[in-house]
Amino acid sequence: MLASHHVTSPTTSSSNDNVEITATITLAEPEIAQKIGVDPGTGVVLVEMHVLPKTDKDLRVSPDDFFLLSHDDGERSQPFEPAQLAGRGALVVSPAEGGGTKGGHHGMPLGEIMLGGGMIGAGGSGRGPGTLSSKADNKSAGDPALLKALKAKQFPDKLTTTEVSGYLYFPLDGKHKLKNLAVLYRGQAGRLDLEFQH
Numbered sequence: 001m002l003a004s005h006h007v008t009s010p011t012t013s014s015s016n017d018n019v020e021i022t023a024t025i026t027l028a029e030p031e032i033a034q035k036i037g038v039d040p041g042t043g044v045v046l047v048e049m050h051v052l053p054k055t056d057k058d059l060r061v062s063p064d065d066f067f068l069l070s071h072d073d074g075e076r077s078q079p080f081e082p083a084q085l086a087g088r089g090a091l092v093v094s095p096a097e098g099g100g101t102k103g104g105h106h107g108m109p110l111g112e113i114m115l116g117g118g119m120i121g122a123g124g125s126g127r128g129p130g131t132l133s134s135k136a137d138n139k140s141a142g143d144p145a146l147l148k149a150l151k152a153k154q155f156p157d158k159l160t161t162t163e164v165s166g167y168l169y170f171p172l173d174g175k176h177k178l179k180n181l182a183v184l185y186r187g188q189a190g191r192l193d194l195e196f197q198h
Contacts (some may be wrong), residue, residue, distance in 0.1 A: 012194045019189035022050040038149045045170040052163045062157040067189030068170040071180040081167040082150035087142030
């Protein structure tokens, strides 16, 4: 029987004079669990990033340089911190009143989450239109094994002149087609859009 030519984790790349970036996206939960070594649960997109500086100057790279864009609904999300993702099993997330995103707000699909009394999310303050409210069970300390695995493979925050690689863990609500997803780079080396259209 012939192997399927369907690519479950497509790779795309983009570059400018300063940097070359390659991204491989994985949406299937079993495949994400296999790559991380622990199952992070539903609602997570795994993106393997490779960033290659093209000059001899130090380049600051960080998970905060990247956004996941869903073209079908216009949502832009920043990656989870490992502690957010490992502890989110204790969260109960529900939509707030309103909807849509405000200008200048990154609009994380999981919104600004109250976790242990502190606000996490993509910035902003308070619960405004387009955010989600949630309640945290403070009795839960999260998943230590998942936290360790996520930290070990996370894309680093560092200065570099050589290639850097690692995983980014993006939140994504609902079903989305790969052709409607893109990774946006908005970092020190400029602005690049990495589309996953076949």
